[in-house]
Amino acid sequence: MADGLRDRVLAAVADVLYIDESDLFDGDATDLRELGLDSVRFVLLMKRLGVERESDLLKRLAQELTIDGWVRELAGVRGGV
Numbered sequence: 001m002a003d004g005l006r007d008r009v010l011a012a013v014a015d016v017l018y019i020d021e022s023d024l025f026d027g028d029a030t031d032l033r034e035l036g037l038d039s040v041r042f043v044l045l046m047k048r049l050g051v052e053r054e055s056d057l058l059k060r061l062a063q064e065l066t067i068d069g070w071v072r073e074l075a076g077v078r079g080g081v
Contacts, residue, residue: 006071012048013067016041028068037065049074 006028010021017036024030037045042062043053049070051058060073 005075006067009049009067009070009074012045016045016048024067028071029066032065032067 013032014020017032019035023035042065046053046058046061051061057073057077061070064070064073
């Protein structure tokens with residue numbers, strides 16, 4: 001389940017930020033801001049991942065802007081998104 005979720009998060013991030021997995025210089029712990037994540041792209045990513053704008057989940061995801069952090073948070077919600 002986590003691998004499928006990771007793949008989904010990575011695909012969304014790669015599409016929105018126009019990156020490849022090889023651009024994650026610290027692997028899944030890479031701070032996505034260093035790859036171009038800004039507030040507009042963050043909102044777009046949350047829409048793609050099905051996260052509601054006013055949810056506590058969105059606030060938690062904003063605290064850790066890494067693929068690893070997002071997969072961990074999303075896996076804890078409804079068994080993944």
